[in-house]
Amino acid sequence: MTSAPDTVDPTPPAREAEARERARLAGSFAEYATTVLRDRLIVLDLQPGTPLNDEALGRELGIGRTPVREALKRLEGEHLVTVYPRRGTFASAVDLSDLAYITEIRERLEPLAAERAARSASPEARRGMRELADALERLQPGAAGAAEALRYDLDVHRSIYAANGNPHLEEDLRKYDNLATRIWCFVADRLPDVSGNVAEHIALLRDIAEGRAAEAAEHAREHVSGFERLVRSVI
Template sequence: MTTTTQLAAGTESMAERAYQVLRDRLIMMDIAPGDPINEAGLVDDLGVGRTPLREALKRLEVDHLVQSYPRRGTFATRVDITELADITEVRQVLEPLAAAKAATLRGGAARAGIEATLEAVSQLSGENLRRTLMENDLEVHRLIYQAAGNHHLEETLIRLDNLATRIWCMALDRLPSVDEHIAEHVSLLQAILDGDAPVARQLALEHIVHFEKSVRAVL
């Protein structure tokens, strides 16, 4: 017999899955900025009901990835390059904190994931597909946030990194090289695994500063 609690858990699980899939489609611009969100199509595509889908869309609106308008529907938000300075201002404070905490814990519960991702990132180069680079970038940052062991810090940084990544999507094809970006990830992840909090903190700060400069140089 299915209980009310089990039904609620199932709906929550479907809503979480819908949220994660749509979030990454929006970040990677598989759903382009300004595009309408086709709820009927997504129900069929994702295999979820309208209720969990709408729960996912509510969360995505809080994340500033979609915007709902009365009598018009829901749309993917446009990418606003003017937000980069504000996003960077906060990330310059929180990213080094997360990296240092992650290093203090030597990766904590995310250590195995960090080790696997470090190996994968080390094999990347500017010759690889840039989508793969972007997917690895998201994974690197999310693992560091998880490793910090503070879910408030993790949630805040994921939201900021998602917005920053959308901006990066606009610049990626114009960047002359991404090899330096890859090397920064390798050094940062290694510092975390080594438990070197001061180095991890400094590398995280340099990474965020370099990211903004690189994007601004081509946009």
């Protein structure tokens, strides 16, 4: 990236105020930038290979270059960003051959998180999972499009990770789920009806909510394996 002063052009007051409030709630401008850019990279709003200029992104987010550079460094560690010496920083490519490696890890860690959540989730977390399962049951067969299915999938997995009680396991699983989600988005236009994939979450959520640890672990394992089969059916 080209060198420039660590400042940004003035932004409209309302936009700047909104950006700063979000940053305050998130704890820091770097955390805010990381959250926003991570989500854009996961759902491919920032397409693979897109150049990521810290100054331009800072102007867009209403913050300085320094927190954006810190965010990009964090996202490089999550394999969402790739830095090429003397060329710059880019949104990482989606490598479909990574699916097997990601699945191998998730097939071991997702059941562990589900089992731990079933044993240690708080009453509030269990209530949230019941409510999410109820919402999924209200969906009509075939009604969930790819975007809605993706939203529910992220909600389910992130709620389980947060409830498992091990912050290191949560961090690792979020990283691998993000990479799996990028693959999903990359092939989304080729996928058949994904309602079945969404419906698989219902039993998993209810097992965790009711403390059925062994059943939750098995449902989590089946869901990860089913995801790989679904993606492989179109690649």
